[in-house]
Amino acid sequence: MAKKIKLPLTEEIIKSFKSGDNLLLSGVLYVARDAAHRRMTESLDKGKSLPFDIKGQTLYYMGPSPAPPGRVIGSAGPTTSARMDAYAPRLLAAGLKGMIGKGVRSLEVREALKRYKAVYLAAVGGAGALISKTIIKSEVVAYPDLGPEAVLQLEVKDFPATVINDIYGGELYVEGKKKYKIT
Numbered sequence: 530m531a532k533k534i535k536l537p538l539t540e541e542i543i544k545s546f547k548s549g550d551n552l553l554l555s556g557v558l559y560v561a562r563d564a565a566h567r568r569m570t571e572s573l574d575k576g577k578s579l580p581f582d583i584k585g586q587t588l589y590y591m592g593p594s595p596a597p598p599g600r601v602i603g604s605a606g607p608t609t610s611a612r613m614d615a616y617a618p619r620l621l622a623a624g625l626k627g628m629i630g631k632g633v634r635s636l637e638v639r640e641a642l643k644r645y646k647a648v649y650l651a652a653v654g655g656a657g658a659l660i661s662k663t664i665i666k667s668e669v670v671a672y673p674d675l676g677p678e679a680v681l682q683l684e685v686k687d688f689p690a691t692v693i694n695d696i697y698g699g700e701l702y703v704e705g706k707k708k709y710k711i712t
Contacts, residue, residue: 531689537585538626540646546692548699552650553687558587558629560681562608565672566616573623580671580680584624587650588613590631593677594657602667602683606657607631610649614638621645629690633702642694650690651701663688 534542536556546552559581561569569579590610594603610630617628618641629650634642642649652660663685671680693701 533687536587536685538587538648539585540626543626543646543648543696546648546695547697548692548695548701548704550692550695552690552692554587554690555686555688556684558589558627558683558685558688559670560591560683561588561613562590562593562678563612564675564678565680566613566620568672568675570616570619573619579623581682583620585626586624587627587629588620588625589629589652589683591681592657594661595677596667600661602661602664604657605661605664607652607654607660610634617641621647634694639694639698639700643696643698646696648692648696649694651693652688652690660688 531551531553533553536554536558572579590608590613592606592608594605596602607630609632610628611632614635614637617638621641622645626647627650629652631651631654634649664683665686666684667681669679670682673679691701
């Protein structure tokens with residue numbers, strides 16, 4: 530049974546997560562990819578504020594897709610998270626609490642998740658059309674000059690995600706393989 534979670538994430542909520550938990554997220558999350566991550570970390574490194582308050586927020590690494598007529602957004606599937614690994618620890622240090630994407634994270638990111646008490650979630654790759662049905666509202670909130678890589682604010686209802694890395698060092702990609710290993 531999936532846990533229904535109201536965003537933004539709090540430390541109390543995050544403490545209840547274990548790798549493998551299925552979640553249905555409702556509330557606001559942000560979409561940011563490579564170029565936006567680079568800008569955000571450069572701003573932080575220069576002592577500048579970000580164009581939105583990142584504390585307690587969740588970033589979704591979503592592949593851009595234009596909205597067809599009459600829809601809020603086009604296909605909204607996850608993109609590979611590893612491309613954001615160079616930037617993730619800095620954003621976690623600034624207060625980011627959740628990231629959603631697909632694929633394994635680096636050791637540095639996994640350690641930062643434990644240190645800053647944050648989580649990494651996965652959305653199902655290839656299910657972008659279905660995921661888009663959970664998105665109620667979408668608007669550009671930062672870096673519009675980046676076009677499809679601008680930061681979006683999404684309002685979601687029952688957005689499906691699975692906890693991959695929890696604050697206790699749990700990692701579903703490793704645990705899942707062990708569970709089905711033939712000896």
